[in-house]
Amino acid sequence: MAPEVSCCFLVVLLSASCEVITSSDQMCIEKEANRIYNCENLGLSEIPDTLPNTTEFLEFSFNFLPTIQNTTFSGLINLIFLDLTRCQINWIHENAFQSHPQLSTLVLTGNPLIFVAETALNGPKSLKHLFLIQTGIFSLEFIPAHNLKNLESLHLGSNHISSIKFPKDFPTGNLKVLDFQNNVIHYLSREDMDSLKPATKLSLNFNGNDIEGIEPGAFQSMVFQSLNFGGTVNLSVIFSGLHNSTIQSLWLGTFEDTEDQDLSSSMFEGLCEISVESMNLQKHSFSSLSSATFQCFTHLQELDLTGNHLKELPPGIKGMNSLKKLVLNVNKFEQLCQINADSFPSLTHLYIKGNIKKLQLGAGCLEKLENLQKLDLSHNDIEASDCCNLQLKNLSHLQSLNLSYNEALGLRNEAFKACPQLKLLDLAFTQLHINFPQSPFQNLHLLQVLNLSHCFLDTSNQYLLAGLPNLRHLNLQGNRFQDGNIPKTNLFQMVGSLEILVLSSCDLSFIDQEAFHGLGNMIHVDLSHNNLTSSSINALSQLKGTYLSLASNSICIIPPHLLPILSQQNIINLSHNPLDCTCSNIHFLTWYKENVQKLEDFKELRWKYQHL
Template sequence: MALDISCFLLVALFSASCETITSLDQMCIEKETNKTYSCENLGLSEIPGTLPNSTECLEFSFNFLPTIQNTTFSRLVNLTFLDLTRCQIYWIHEDTFQSQHQLDTLVLTANPLIFMAETALNGPRSLKHLFFIQTGMSSLEFIPVHNLKNLESLHLGSNHISSIKLPKEFPTEKLKVLDFQNNAIHRLSKEDIQSLRPATNLSLNLRGNGITEIEPGAFKSTVFQSLDFGGTLSSLVIFKGLQNSTIQSLWLGTFEDIDDEELSSSAFEGLCEMSVESISLQKHHFLDISSNTFHCFTNLQELDLSATHLKELPSGVTGLNNLKKLVLSANKFDNLCQIHAANFPSLTHLYIKGNMKRLVLGTGCLANLENLHLLDLSHDDIETSDCCNLQLKNLSHLQSLNLSYNEPLGLKTEAFQECPQLELLDLAFTRLRVQAAQSPFQNLHLLKVLNLSHCLLDTSNQHLLDGLPALQHLNLQGNHFPNGHIQNTNPLQILESLEILILSFCDLSFIDQGAFMGLKIMNHVDLSHNRLTSSSIEALSHLKGIYLNLASNSISSIPPGLLPILSQQRTINLRGNPLDCTCSNIYFLDWYKENRQKLEDTEDTLCANPPLLRGVKVSDVTLSCGITAVGIFFLIVFLLLFAVALIFAVKYFLRWKYQHI
């Protein structure tokens, strides 16, 4: 009984009163102090008075402003970016933006505009980007042309415009982007294109218009940065209409919901009369393809034949000697040799991604591409027990190789001996079978980035990462270490140049204190989504100024002795941990409030204990962990009782001693 009373008294003595201090959410979210605010989807019908006059970027979409006038934004004189998407704007009155001299970008997307005053845009002195997407516009005469001399991009997609002819007064000298996608433009005349001539190196987007006619000579002597005719039913019309023009990039791809156009060799004859550097023919179907099909592609440097149903390219193709980049993704090759790489001797970039059949790499199929710098063979169901020297023969200048998302690959020692210049190697989600207790990467002395995520690696192989002196970025996400434990002796220790290490989803439960001692210049460590407790933080004691992601682990409390390690880091993420918000963790809670500038995802960093505070933001919790008034009362009572008991004990002892003399 006496013991129970003592325990009760001690509990009362050290009891803590807990309270949560929650701040009222601001109506608008502040993204950058006094500069950038988001007021999206709040049902507002006016600009909140709480926004400071210094606001520069304002996202105000999905609100209600049927009419805007010269007083609507008059207070926000520093605006450079204003997004008014879907604000149900019908009327824009005179001098609406007269006070916004620095306005750079104005977004009016998806507003049912009925009227826009001629002087509506008179205020901004350097308006560069205008968005009138999905406004119901049917004529370019609707746009007030005054004060647009610095305009660089005009976006007019998804309207009812039938002609791209710009008004005579429309300033085009600095125009770089003109977007008319998904309108009702079916014919292009000489007069239309003539109105664009003052713009140099213009990117013109006519995707989704279904051009059926181009007046002969309309594009004669014109120069475009890019032209996009995506979704056009007849490529023959385009090639004929573009004769005697100069275009850096021409997009002629089609879409899933449009019947594939069967392209014949004769359709490309018009290319012989124009200058083009890059062409995309995505999702088209070749009626007949022969060595003569590409004879007008002489000056071409980039060619995209993605999803064009190709099973093989013909050998002996002429006219592609200058080709630098070739995209053959999402086709139906059985063997890599079926692309006949000898047709493209100058190729530096090759993409064969997402092949529709299992791709066999063959032997030396790319041996003629000695200038190749980048090779993407991801998502191709490639499987081989001996990768990759025979398959990548003669690719001595290769700098980037992507073999991610394939079937199991067997890697022997120096598996990439043919590619000593590699700087990036991506093997993510490809099961790797390392066939010896050695490193398959040991000759890659220039490798900087290595992605081995979800490769089911044997991390007990101490030599797995030998021979990578320049490695800066290593991704081991989803690989498991023996017993979830990274010991002091591990394959990472020799990577002295490593700066970024990703070990998320590795089922880790503990990291030895010296496990990362060899990694002295790391600045980014991702240990999220594991089972780590605070004891593993000691492994980072030698690192300073790093980004440290500890999200979604098993950290409940952090002892005071570990807080200096966190204090010396640049950014820390503790989201998703079962954090203890009681007095037993008071030192961490105080540290958390004092170091909020270092913490990431604070909105989702929540208490898990005690039940009263579960789900409350750690930053909103204030604990009073001193002795309470009740505690003081019980302390006094306890001391008095103790004194009385002591007096009686002394008397009893003296009486007993006297009786036994």
């Protein structure tokens, strides 16, 4: 056979891999051999015989199973997880799951249940998680209590339940999560709550019910991991009803479409009789705000005041020495000093994100927060010609700083000298003006993560990243390199400790083969959405065992001498490149057939081929 004929014949054989073939057969997807299968939305009315009896996790939602008999899943004796969301189930018969002693999670969300036999859940020895969301349930009597002694989470959201009174024989002792959100529960009696007293550190969710009354003493001496009364209009009812209870997290937020009642200082008086560590009041409004408002907040460790229309926090707040985390997102501060940070001297985490008005940083507004470790000031339209030492004065223990999505910031030498302990610095989508050849980051010897994506950087400054000996993760997405090239001498030679490098969407067309010299520790390199051709693959020769993304570039032909470079990587993404499926690329086509397991999104490969 002539050589050219042999080549063409091989291309014809291999080109079957170059086309995306869609089958009309509806087959379950095998996610993990013999263990995990996805049969969602295939119009099935029975369990396929092709599923092995070793199946442990089965996603079977959006099919058609109006009735579940004890034979429906009898062949799958090793089931641990079963999702039957929206399978139009009406009836679940006696001993329906008798063949499934290991079943731990059963999801019945979105099924219009008419009848569930009392012994329907007999069989599983350790059913821990049961989802009955949006099933039309009116009463807890509907739920079969047999064999639920090990139940840890019960999800009953979006039903028609008006009373949380469980039947006397319903085992609640092991419950950790009980979710009643979006039902019609308006009153909680002592008798209702008595059935939950065997549970310890329960997470109880009444979100979207608008509780209007709680019988005095209903929560007496009870201990909760979390309580959620989201959407309740009158918070006085909640605070008075929870007397003498202990709650780690209390969620009292409301929503945009909920009729709200302005919060007054008197509403919080009942809080003095409750032990609470964390409280969320998002999207409420304060009719008046004074230091007296916070007199019962003194034991809080976390407080979330997101979207409370706050223009300032009052000065002179006393006793907030326990507060570690304060969230003030989406408010109306004009100056950072208006939060009066000196009222919260023990703060370790402060979030002021998405401020509605342009936020001025001022100078030294946070200097009393000498224990602060995490500060988020993103999405605030902050602008400063000289950032950031005066603004961050005395924050010597700060480890994480987010200034992303702001306006222009001018960075001088050692711009973050006030925060030498920084480990994470995020400046994404904030235009940076750096008018000095020295690095503004050179004193950040502990910095591990630096996000400079879309910062309009001068990437030709090879000293930009000097002084970062521990930098592991660098994101330069969306920045431009001169002429679209990364030369041999470049800014990466200052950060030899890098493990993750993101250079996507940088309009790159060429990378010098020695551009990444000295970066032998890298385990993740993202070069996607550029204009690179195969000539730049040489630059990756010293990388081994990495995740490498070259998706959405201009790679057509990969010569045989570059294939060893690809072979020594763990995962490669070449999707959305115009790869040739012709004899000129025959070596890569052969390699591709042998290395499909290395290719991420291989079904998204875009081939240019000729029918012969």
